[in-house]
Amino acid sequence: MATYAIGDLQGCYAEFEALLERLDFSPSRDRLWLVGDLVNRGPDSLGCLRRSVALDGAASVVLGNHDLHLLAVARGHGKLKRNDTLSDILEAPDRHEMLEWLRHQPLLVDDAERGCVMTHAGLPPQWSLAQANELAAEAEAVLRSDDVDAFLNVMYGNRPARFEPDLAGMDRIRAIVNVFTRMRFIAADGTLDFAAKEGLDSAPEGYAPWFTYPRADGLTLLFGHWAALEGHTPGARVDAQALDTGCVWGGSLTALDLDSGERISEPSR
Numbered sequence: 001m002a003t004y005a006i007g008d009l010q011g012c013y014a015e016f017e018a019l020l021e022r023l024d025f026s027p028s029r030d031r032l033w034l035v036g037d038l039v040n041r042g043p044d045s046l047g048c049l050r051r052s053v054a055l056d057g058a059a060s061v062v063l064g065n066h067d068l069h070l071l072a073v074a075r076g077h078g079k080l081k082r083n084d085t086l087s088d089i090l091e092a093p094d095r096h097e098m099l100e101w102l103r104h105q106p107l108l109v110d111d112a113e114r115g116c117v118m119t120h121a122g123l124p125p126q127w128s129l130a131q132a133n134e135l136a137a138e139a140e141a142v143l144r145s146d147d148v149d150a151f152l153n154v155m156y157g158n159r160p161a162r163f164e165p166d167l168a169g170m171d172r173i174r175a176i177v178n179v180f181t182r183m184r185f186i187a188a189d190g191t192l193d194f195a196a197k198e199g200l201d202s203a204p205e206g207y208a209p210w211f212t213y214p215r216a217d218g219l220t221l222l223f224g225h226w227a228a229l230e231g232h233t234p235g236a237r238v239d240a241q242a243l244d245t246g247c248v249w250g251g252s253l254t255a256l257d258l259d260s261g262e263r264i265s266e267p268s269r
Contacts, residue, residue, distance in 0.1 A: 011042025
């Protein structure tokens with residue numbers, strides 16, 4: 001049995017299938033960890049989502065910002081953007097089943113035996129693992145409940161830019177979700193910057209990549225979201241494994257063997 005963590009699919013279905021073939025992946029034997037952003041910008045978001053749903057018993061998935069955008073648009077709380085590639089999903093006959101599956105996926109996957117945690121954007125140093133699990137569960141409960149529309153209606157936004165324990169209501173849920181799905185550069189007090197999306201030299205004054213702040217727990221942190229890193233985390237003070245290698249931007253789709261540490265990549269087509 002092998003377990004592989006794979007970076008952002010973003011609609012790169014042909015590369016996903018080719019990578020699974022290279023891995024000799026068998027859903028009856030092996031496991032996948034998918035780091036979120038299954039859909040959008042690539043040519044076959046529908047194929048990626050359908051394949052992920054079909055792998056449900058063999059795959060652990062976390063939600064990314066593009067996945068949440070799909071849910072918001074599908075439920076009438078957002079609009080398609082010019083470069084979105086979500087229309088095939090929205091028009092699919094099995095749309096309802098796929099979207100219900102998607103909104104029931106977690107924001108955090110925690111493998112205590114491996115000491116390994118997967119989220120879409122990372123894990124801030126201000127949060128212990130126990131706190132992160134509690135906050136993820138809090139936001140997941142909203143996404144899976146009848147309150148999902150109330151949240152998706154106000155999901156878009158950069159405020160509050162820092163999570164505070166006394167936050168309440170949908171501001172609290174938005175702050176939690178933004179950390180798990182949109183974090184790149186942060187200040188020492190945990191304030192997120194939402195504007196800078198390129199490489200490390202684009203850091204705003206007073207901000208640094210979240211993985212350059214130390215943690216005491218020794219966790220291995222698996223994340224995607226930040227294609228400009230090209231799979232590297234220079235200056236990291238934690239074991240942070242960047243898995244988004246920009247397949248949708250002409251890079252590659254990368255799998256990390258969680259047992260051997262080997263990386264296997266499938267070039268963009």
